[in-house]
Amino acid sequence: MPASFHKSTLFIIVFVMMIPISLIAQNFSGDELIGKGNPELFGEGIGLRKEAYEAFLKMKAAAKKEGINIKVVSGYRNFDRQKAIYESKYRRFTNSGLSPEKSIRKIIEYSTIPGTSRHHWGTDIDVIDDNGKYSGDVLIADKFHGNGPFCKFKEWMDLHANSFGFYLVYTDNANRKGFEYEPWHYSYRALSKQMLTEYIKIDIKKVLFDEQLLGKEYLDDEFINTYHRDHILGINPELY
Numbered sequence: 001m002p003a004s005f006h007k008s009t010l011f012i013i014v015f016v017m018m019i020p021i022s023l024i025a026q027n028f029s030g031d032e033l034i035g036k037g038n039p040e041l042f043g044e045g046i047g048l049r050k051e052a053y054e055a056f057l058k059m060k061a062a063a064k065k066e067g068i069n070i071k072v073v074s075g076y077r078n079f080d081r082q083k084a085i086y087e088s089k090y091r092r093f094t095n096s097g098l099s100p101e102k103s104i105r106k107i108i109e110y111s112t113i114p115g116t117s118r119h120h121w122g123t124d125i126d127v128i129d130d131n132g133k134y135s136g137d138v139l140i141a142d143k144f145h146g147n148g149p150f151c152k153f154k155e156w157m158d159l160h161a162n163s164f165g166f167y168l169v170y171t172d173n174a175n176r177k178g179f180e181y182e183p184w185h186y187s188y189r190a191l192s193k194q195m196l197t198e199y200i201k202i203d204i205k206k207v208l209f210d211e212q213l214l215g216k217e218y219l220d221d222e223f224i225n226t227y228h229r230d231h232i233l234g235i236n237p238e239l240y
């Protein structure tokens with residue numbers, strides 16, 4: 001065999017090994033996409049897929065040089081965890097006198113119906129600056145603006161997050177529907193864009209049909225269709 005053949009074969013092998021994993025079409029199982037899979041995750045208390053975690057560490061190190069201490073307050077969540085969050089809010093809101101429909105409307109201002117959270121994917125994180133300058137609830141939009149404890153962090157993220165592959169999901173855009181503005185929720189685009197493409201092929205009505213969820217009778221076809229359009233797809237257009 002001519003030497004040139006070996007050379008080019010070797011070149012192709014090395015080249016393929018250098019391609020980031022996100023550029024190779026990956027198969028994500030339906031279970032993984034609805035929080036019922038068992039993906040390999042990295043970072044204690046974070047839970048990102050390998051490539052996303054490596055990008056996160058690079059971003060964290062760069063921010064650290066500017067005196068910003070990026071802290072993940074929420075990363076991966078499985079279906080059961082999301083169900084517990086949803087049902088705890090459902091109980092709290094209905095116990096306070098809201099109708100089931102209004103309770104669900106209120107839940108989906110910030111929280112998802114289980115099976116539909118981007119936190120199921122291992123690509124999305126809620127982040128703050130662990131600077132000791134805050135108290136109480138941290139995931140409050142005002143804290144990221146004006147004189148808020150996370151305004152310096154937000155300015156840094158606005159300038160640099162994209163270069164590390166992270167994009168804000170629920171932007172402050174008056175034309176965007178669905179979840180409220182979340183200046184803390186970032187997604188690792190190289191993976192989550194592929195996952196969204198696969199996710200939207202899933203029949204969510206079918207997924208929820210077998211679940212014993214509180215208020216399930218109000219999650220009818222019309223609700224799910226609107227939720228799909230406004231909430232699941234009501235994201236930063238750079239992510240789809």
Ligand SMILES: [Zn+2]
Pocket residue numbers: 074119125126185
């Ligand atoms: Zn989030």
